Amino acid sequence: MNEIHIEVPQERTDYTIKIEKGLLHSVGEELVDMTRSKRVAIVTDKTVHHHYGETVETQLKQSGFAVHSIILKPGEQTKTFASMPGIYSELILAGITRSDVIIALGGGVVGDIAGFVAATFLRxxxxxxxxxxxxxxxxxxxxxxxxxxLPEGKNLAGAFYHPKRVLIDPDVLGTLSDHYFSDGMAEVIKYGCIKDTAFFDKLTQMDSRQKVMADIENVIDTCCRIKQEMVQQDEKDKGIRMLLNFGHTLGHAIEAYYNYQSITHGHAVAIGMVTLTEIAESKELTVKGTADKIRKCLSGHSLPHSLNDPDAYDDILPYIQKDKKQLNNQLHIVTLNKMGEAVTHQTDVGFFDQLKIGGQIT
Structure with missing residues (x-):
């Protein structure tokens, strides 16, 4: 038998996250500092383009870039394979090459699909x-x-592909609706739950959008630093990074069941965090009273903590079997030993049986 061993040196990954009010007005300068290319494709959606498309395009053109904008329909329904061929075609028509740059200008949907396009277009x-x-x-x-x-679940097709830079301008949150501001707060609260009790307590006291915005740069910075620490230790999400999925196993199942329409991501995760913690408390995996603390914090930020139709869980739970956090035929869920101390727990879908019709969390 002939055997050939191939060893490819891994490429070092590092990039900067900049958080600064007004940063949107320096996009051109940031890209000049980052690339020698003079051609950029902006992937955005109709709503974001209406508010900020012209600003970003102008900044880039003033810095000497040729700009082509690809404007998508807003909403999670856009984040599918069906959208990608059209984006690829526009990139080809715009003359985008491997030395050029794609900008993801938008929320999570735009960032996810634009990043996947960047990872796969021209390899x-x-x-x-x-x-x-x-x-x-x-x-x-x-x-x-x-x-x-995919129809079977959220984020089931994708890659780990890092941006060259992340530019965060908190001023753009001014055009965000209250619903989507609270949607983001679910992820903010998650960071406190899994890693930082003092931060969680601070968020509980910040019981309004106005109070959060008064300290928004520090709020964003805290979240990004917690995520930075976990990503640096576990890029491929098979260890400590899995803690970032607190509330997401059930949350993603809820989103998929409702076809990513009537319940948005943050609201689903909020329900997932409380419901999972209630079950964990009943199994003596989490200190009693933790779910009540989460519920109080969520309520202060206009987030739900239970499903309006609990009978739907019989149809929601099968989606968990398709969860991407299945490893070695086991489901890895994230529970809290106590507030600020998260762990992964190996189990199966039976963990959630108390949610079935006739079941009861005790």
Whole structure:
């Protein structure tokens, strides 16, 4: 038998996250500092383009870039394989090459699909994240997870492909609706739950959008630093990075069941965090009273903590079997020993049986 061993040196990954009010007006300068290319494709959606497309295009053109904007329909329903051929075609028509840059200007949906396009078009070209939703600023724009949804579940097709830079301008949150601001707060609260009790307590006291915005740069910075620590230790999400999925196993199942329409991501994760913690308390995996603390914090930020139709869980739970956090035929869920101390717990879908019709969390 002939045997050949191939060893490819791994490429070092490093990039900067910049958090600064007004940063959107320096996009051109940031790209000049990052690339020698003079051609950029902006992937955005109709809503974000209406608010910020002209500003970003103008900044880039003033810095000497040729700019082509690809404007998608807003919403999670856009984040599918069906959207990708059209984006590829526009990139080809715009003359985008492997030395050029894609900018993801938008929320989590735009960042995920634009990043996946960047990872796969011409086998990979540079991209920059400019997140415009709170959820994207504190979570999805950082860490290199990109991808699309499948009918069977969320983010089931994708890659780990890091941006070359993340530019966060908190001022853009001013055009975010209250619903989507609270949607992002679910991810912010998650960071406190899994890693930082003092931060969680601070968020409980910040019981309004106005109070959060008064300290928004520090709020975003805290979240990004927690994620930075976990991503640096576990890029491929098979160890400590899995703690970032607290509330997501059930949350993603809820989103998929409702076809990513009536319940948005942060609201589903909020329900997932409380419901999972209630079950964990009943199994003596979590200190009693932890779910009540989460419930109080969520309520202060206009987030739900239970499903309006609990009978739907009989149909929701099968989606968990398709969860991407299945490893070695086991489901890895994230529970809290206590507030600020998260762990992964190996189990199976039976963990959630108390949610079935006739079941009861005791």
């Amino acid at each position: 990979g070209i540079d991209f920059v994240q400019i997140p415009t939703s709170l959820l994207a600023q504190v979570d999805s724009s950082v860490g290199g997870k990109v991808g699309v949804d």
